[in-house]
Amino acid sequence: MADTMASAESTEAAEYLEGFLNKTLHLHITDGRMFVGQLKCTDNERNIILAMTHEYRQPSQVDIKLAAERHEKAGKSGNVKVDMKKRFLGLVVVPGQYITKMEVEG
Amino acid sequence: MAVAEASQSLTIDDRETEGKGINFAAERLAQEARQPLSFSGSRGTQDVTAEFAAAAKQLPPGQLVKDEYFTLFEAVGALEIMDPKMDSGYIPPGDSVEPGFDVCLGLPAEEVIWIMDELLRLTIVWHDGYPLSQTVYPSLHVDRLLSPDNKAPYTFSFGDSTDQYVETEERLVHVVLRAFCVALVKSCALVLHTIQSQGFYEEEDFVTHLFGRELLPGTGADEALRLVDEAVRFVEEESELDKDMRSALSERLQFVRLYVSLLMNDIDDWTDMTAMDEIADTHALARARPEAFSDKVQRQLATSTPPRPMVPITWEEAHQRWLQLSADITEAGDLTDYDVCQSPHGLQRAIWVFVYRNPTPNTFARAYLQNILFAGEQVTEGITFFDLMLTDMRDLVLAGHELADPQSFVVEMPADPRHKCSRIMEAFMDKAFDEYMNLYRMVCQNRCRIRRTFTQSVGILDNLERDAQRSDSELDGVIGGILLPTEDDSALIALNPLTSWTKYHKLLVMSWTIQLGFETDIYLPHETGMMYWYLMVFAQRRRKLLEHIDRFTSARVKNLASSGDVRPHADAVVSLDWLAVLRKEVDLIISLSSALWQLNTALAMTKVIEAPKRDYAQEQLLYDVRMKSYLGIAHDPVPSLDEYRDAEQSIRSTDEACVNVDSAVKDAKACLAELKKTTSKQGKYFGTENEWKREMKQLETTCVAVAVQTFQLRSTAYKHGQHSLKGIVEVRVPPPGSRYHDWWPVPQIKIKEKIAVV
Numbered sequence: 001m002a003d004t005m006a007s008a009e010s011t012e013a014a015e016y017l018e019g020f021l022n023k024t025l026h027l028h029i030t031d032g033r034m035f036v037g038q039l040k041c042t043d044n045e046r047n048i049i050l051a052m053t054h055e056y057r058q059p060s061q062v063d064i065k066l067a068a069e070r071h072e073k074a075g076k077s078g079n080v081k082v083d084m085k086k087r088f089l090g091l092v093v094v095p096g097q098y099i100t101k102m103e104v105e106g
Numbered sequence: 107m108a109v110a111e112a113s114q115s116l117t118i119d120d121r122e123t124e125g126k127g128i129n130f131a132a133e134r135l136a137q138e139a140r141q142p143l144s145f146s147g148s149r150g151t152q153d154v155t156a157e158f159a160a161a162a163k164q165l166p167p168g169q170l171v172k173d174e175y176f177t178l179f180e181a182v183g184a185l186e187i188m189d190p191k192m193d194s195g196y197i198p199p200g201d202s203v204e205p206g207f208d209v210c211l212g213l214p215a216e217e218v219i220w221i222m223d224e225l226l227r228l229t230i231v232w233h234d235g236y237p238l239s240q241t242v243y244p245s246l247h248v249d250r251l252l253s254p255d256n257k258a259p260y261t262f263s264f265g266d267s268t269d270q271y272v273e274t275e276e277r278l279v280h281v282v283l284r285a286f287c288v289a290l291v292k293s294c295a296l297v298l299h300t301i302q303s304q305g306f307y308e309e310e311d312f313v314t315h316l317f318g319r320e321l322l323p324g325t326g327a328d329e330a331l332r333l334v335d336e337a338v339r340f341v342e343e344e345s346e347l348d349k350d351m352r353s354a355l356s357e358r359l360q361f362v363r364l365y366v367s368l369l370m371n372d373i374d375d376w377t378d379m380t381a382m383d384e385i386a387d388t389h390a391l392a393r394a395r396p397e398a399f400s401d402k403v404q405r406q407l408a409t410s411t412p413p414r415p416m417v418p419i420t421w422e423e424a425h426q427r428w429l430q431l432s433a434d435i436t437e438a439g440d441l442t443d444y445d446v447c448q449s450p451h452g453l454q455r456a457i458w459v460f461v462y463r464n465p466t467p468n469t470f471a472r473a474y475l476q477n478i479l480f481a482g483e484q485v486t487e488g489i490t491f492f493d494l495m496l497t498d499m500r501d502l503v504l505a506g507h508e509l510a511d512p513q514s515f516v517v518e519m520p521a522d523p524r525h526k527c528s529r530i531m532e533a534f535m536d537k538a539f540d541e542y543m544n545l546y547r548m549v550c551q552n553r554c555r556i557r558r559t560f561t562q563s564v565g566i567l568d569n570l571e572r573d574a575q576r577s578d579s580e581l582d583g584v585i586g587g588i589l590l591p592t593e594d595d596s597a598l599i600a601l602n603p604l605t606s607w608t609k610y611h612k613l614l615v616m617s618w619t620i621q622l623g624f625e626t627d628i629y630l631p632h633e634t635g636m637m638y639w640y641l642m643v644f645a646q647r648r649r650k651l652l653e654h655i656d657r658f659t660s661a662r663v664k665n666l667a668s669s670g671d672v673r674p675h676a677d678a679v680v681s682l683d684w685l686a687v688l689r690k691e692v693d694l695i696i697s698l699s700s701a702l703w704q705l706n707t708a709l710a711m712t713k714v715i716e717a718p719k720r721d722y723a724q725e726q727l728l729y730d731v732r733m734k735s736y737l738g739i740a741h742d743p744v745p746s747l748d749e750y751r752d753a754e755q756s757i758r759s760t761d762e763a764c765v766n767v768d769s770a771v772k773d774a775k776a777c778l779a780e781l782k783k784t785t786s787k788q789g790k791y792f793g794t795e796n797e798w799k800r801e802m803k804q805l806e807t808t809c810v811a812v813a814v815q816t817f818q819l820r821s822t823a824y825k826h827g828q829h830s831l832k833g834i835v836e837v838r839v840p841p842p843g844s845r846y847h848d849w850w851p852v853p854q855i856k857i858k859e860k861i862a863v864v
Contacts, residue, residue, distance in 0.1 A: 009164050010169075013162070014161075021172070026314050030188075039173075041172035041173065041181065042162060042170070044166065048182060051176075053821050066264070085406060088318060089185060090182060091410065094188075095188060098595055103152060104151065
């Protein structure tokens with residue numbers, strides 16, 4: 001969808017970005033959450049629309065404490081593995097200003 | 107689940123896709139499916155933060171880089187992250203991630219009672235269609251039980267045994283409150299199952315979304331009951347609480363136990379749920395512990411919708427709704443009992459009466475009724491759907507005739523004409539089956555959907571008429587037609603029973619769509635007159651059809667009287683009685699709709715009601731859109747706009763209109779007087795006698811109202827000369843819910859006071 005009047009750089013940039021469409025991105029945002037989904041749309045402010053998105057959140061202190069307690073009760077030793085909390089959201093838009101890190105899969 | 111979720115955000119918007127429609131969507135789905143979906147975290151990811159940001163900056167402002175199949179229309183539904191109104195996972199600064207309440211803490215009896223009452227309040231709100239995320243899920247105790255990390259035997263301490271908790275207050279939580287929560291969740295699972303097994307509309311009527319949680323799949327309802335019994339034993343025998351507390355706790359436990367047992371069909375007396383009254387009596391003992399509920403649980407739920415607040419209804423309102431649910435379900439059982447089901451017409455009436463209860467029964471109650479009738483192979487003991495349809499045909503057009511005699515259907519000799527006719531009848535009934543069952547099923551839906559579905563039925567029934575004609579021809583081929591000479595003896599006319607039956611239902615449904623249109627307020631004030639005229643026309647056609655059928659049934663009664671066949675003769679006599687009642691009912695509709703048509707016409711003639719000024723609208727086009735569902739009718743097409751205009755213009759003056767209204771109202775009242783004398787046997791309204799009487803009263807009041815308004819209009823027109831009364835008279839049509847009868851809107855005339863200038 002590049003405007004024919006655009007400069008060579010912006011055409012190149014658009015082509016580069018188009019290469020990410022429908023790929024799975026991992027977006028880390030300022031409050032520590034991560035969003036994993038398929039890239040559907042972006043713009044010059046780096047606003048990102050993701051489809052089929054899952055939200056991942058670091059376990060809280062409470063979660064870690066509970067997991068540690070259960071680990072002990074079960075008589076296990078060694079390190080506790082606490083999974084990130086995950087939930088399905090669907091279609092989301094992440095404003096560019098909150099993105100701290102962006103990774104692409106594959 | 108993920109695909110189901112994503113497909114909810116798929117829309118087919120012809121504007122964006124230039125009419126590519128279904129193929130476009132299919133391609134898009136295929137394309138998404140081709141992309142491997144992996145949510146496994148850091149397997150093979152590449153950091154592109156800097157490059158991506160640099161590239162994005164190069165784009166001109168406003169330019170989008172987007173997937174060709176992704177439409178901006180869908181983008182509107184995307185949840186905006188970090189916007190508190192849209193992002194259910196957003197944590198305001200200063201707020202904690204988790205609600206800080208420890209669900210394993212012991213609680214005093216007063217607080218446990220409050221939590222139970224709060225759960226009862228929220229559960230009935232869920233029944234009314236609010237999602238679990240706003241109702242039951244915010245209970246932190248329930249949230250813990252349902253946590254994905256938890257498993258059977260679901261305890262607050264993640265599967266740990268509850269033996270460690272010995273203090274009374276601890277056991278009140280881990281034994282009593284836990285049992286209550288488990289049983290309540292199980293009841294929700296059972297209610298959900300009933301609703302999902304019948305017809306309803308997602309989001310309109312009810313929200314079935316579980317938000318990625320499951321309702322304690324590892325524990326059955328029986329186990330829940332066992333837990334409750336244990337809890338009651340603890341309360342009564344070990345807790346050493348004082349008498350009031352013990353009985354308050356026991357009552358609540360027993361109530362939820364009762365609900366689960368009723369839902370499991372272990373017991374079936376729903377009136378026992380009035381035990382809710384005793385719970386309300388002890389509600390004062392409760393002491394609030396609001397920290398035990400939090401909408402922060404929404405941060406953990408799988409949801410494609412914005413965060414929603416918990417629903418505020420008062421405890422007293424909740425109490426009433428529980429009682430209402432119990433009353434509705436008890437009534438559902440009564441209205442569909444064996445005796446009512448003997449008459450298809452009676453059963454249809456019963457279903458209408460059920461959904462017209464005030465307040466309207468909730469989705470679960472309506473699903474419960476559908477379940478009684480449609481879950482199995484029979485509507486009641488010994489009556490299959492086939493039996494129901496055959497009885498319907500027999501009652502209406504073929505009483506006493508061999509064609510509709512159930513005995514004819516079991517004749518096995520292939521050469522026997524009864525065998526041949528029965529197969530023809532069955533083939534037709536097969537085709538008519540779905541639409542016929544809709545006459546029962548669709549009435550259980552919400553009002554708007556009833557109207558919309560029946561609007562579509564009109565076209566389907568019209569097509570079915572063609573099939574009926576073919577089947578009637580085939581029957582003629584076997585037994586010859588059912589014939590009678592015309593009035594003047596010049597020719598023979600045929601009953602064409604299947605065609606007549608189908609046409610009757612088509613005309614009936616056509617009338618319903620207009621009256622439901624009045625009830626759901628879809629017509630503009632200036633259209634009401636025309637719709638009343640069409641209602642009158644449809645009713646007149648139904649009248650003629652009834653007369654046609656009646657001739658044949660009368661002749662049959664005479665023949666059977668002399669032939670000595672007692673049973674068929676009795677059936678035919680009953681049918682004749684009923685046809686007479688149907689004719690009276692339809693006469694009432696003709697008179698009343700004629701009256702209201704002419705009153706509306708008078709209001710239009712005096713310019714009190716006017717069509718809005720629309721510069722680009724053409725009358726014929728507006729008409730085509732409004733009458734769309736009726737214009738496609740091939741068999742006896744409906745009158746055109748020109749024909750309607752001719753009818754309108756045949757009324758020459760406001761005064762003439764008012765005189766006609768009075769005369770029509772008089773006719774209507776006469777019909778009502780006759781109808782009030784009918785017995786439930788004659789009118790086939792056994793089981794709904796009270797509603798029959800009530801409706802007669804409402805219609806009488808409507809007649810009086812029409813006469814009064816007409817008188818007002820007539821005398822005002824006389825006073826001011828019969829031309830424009832614009833500015834002198836104002837009209838207001840009461841909205842549905844505040845009419846004498848919601849199917850008959852009567853305009854209310856108000857004469858503007860003249861302010862004397864001194």
